[in-house]
Amino acid sequence: ETGVTQTPRHLVMGMTNKKSLKCEQHLGHNAMYWYKQSAKKPLELMFVYSLEERVENNSVPSRFSPECPNSSHLFLHLHTLQPEDSALYLCASSQDTGGGTDTQYFGPGTRLTVL
């Protein structure tokens, strides 16, 4: 257990569905991240929130919509996805101290399949 939980762990959805992924961290951190890991590809950073403000958006399609209501929770809202969006979606958190040695801790991921 890393102190970062993700739900659901597995999700199958159609291309017209709307669903949301949830991440919760119990570490008192103030920065949260969404990563995508497609089959046989390195992890790709999608979004970064620091102090509940989005600070990075790596050219992610608008069908992915993040939400960070507070420092402990992060959501990824999904709508009209494509089959190529099937992947492992990982959430991480860290403490943004400005000190240069903060470490990211990852959740177990949500395995998403788009039919």
Place this chain on the structure above:
Amino acid sequence: DAKTTQPPSMDCAEGRAANLPCNHSTISGNEYVYWYRQIHSQGPQYIIHGLKNNETNEMASLIITEDRKSSTLILPHATLRDTAVYYCIVRVFSGYSTLTFGKGTMLLVSP
């Protein structure tokens, strides 16, 4: 952030030490070396990090060369559960931490 080079795969016998190399010849003076691992279909797990000095924790040891152009992660007594992809990452702090994952090294620990 500096780029890293790791062998794509390595084998290790159970109970033996696993030594995973990483080259980071373009590392800057303010960049840290981080190691993570990812067991199949799970989230990456933090292992250890360092700047200049060698580091040790309950999971592993990190040996950084004096010129900081390469490092070695050492798992002193590898077990079957250490089979995973190991990522070496170097990064400079930018106000919030970002990690750029490469392809890593697939370590297979065999009985």
